[in-house]
């Protein structure tokens with residue numbers, strides 16, 4: 001692991017790569033707050049003709065909504081550069097599982113999962129429809145059409161959603177169980193709060209069943225898609241992230257170099273600890289430190 005300290009080291013880093021894969025939460029922003037200096041650093045990469053891709057495990061928004069978030073922050077982006085765990089989940093259901101049209105997906109999660117699945121022609125229920133449901137003594141009616149339960153980060157999670165997900169997975173033969181990503185926590189508003197992986201734990205525990213697939217980083221689905229679509233050279237590609245067990249592991253498993261930033265989940269102590277087995281190639285306090293003076 002090498003810290004990028006001097007101006008020369010940082011310039012050398014930028015010149016070494018053509019393709020920059022960016023994690024979002026904890027690297028570019030924290031919730032609704034852009035991390036200071038990110039806009040300028042991103043502009044400089046664009047001005048050098050670098051290829052930029054956004055690779056987020058956050059499944060709460062669709063790629064269109066992420067595009068608006070980036071543009072509202074003044075960060076130049078286009079839809080084809082954005083990859084999210086909700087998008088990867090929709091692709092998995094469509095292209096790997098060949099999810100049948102007569103079935104539908106129950107979602108413990110938000111509109112990002114609904115929108116990306118619907119965009120692939122996959123019918124959904126749950127998500128924001130149950131956001132304000134109050135669980136009472138009414139039994140949950142059978143719904144044999146539910147052929148999968150997908151769980152992602154859900155800021156409106158409640159008992160009704162958990163009871164429905166549990167019931168469909170228990171009652172419907174062959175009902176698939178999928179997570180958009182496994183992040184246990186994520187950074188927002190200066191705090192660290194439970195992430196998608198923690199949202200799913202009550203169902204995993206109650207059913208004593210692991211999901212068949214967890215699509216976000218470090219799973220290689222999104223990296224394979226990006227490499228296939230853009231024919232990138234691994235040696236000219238770098239992953240920039242804030243989380244060791246998703247972003248850095250994703251790059252390491254994919255055979256590309258990695259830069260860990262300390263503006264999100266990972267602390268310098270955790271990263272340098274002898275017990276840490278997931279080592280980035282480089283590290284730097286913030287992505288914005290790559291901007292010239």
Ligand SMILES: O=C(O)[C@H](O)[C@H](O)COP(=O)(O)O
Nearest residue numbers: 024025057058183186195196
């Ligand atoms: O599910 C979560 O915990 C968050 O959405 C996830 O941590 C944020 O994703 P990132 O942009 O850091 O990949």
Ligand SMILES: [Mg+2]
Nearest residue numbers: 023025026242
């Ligand atoms: Mg992150």
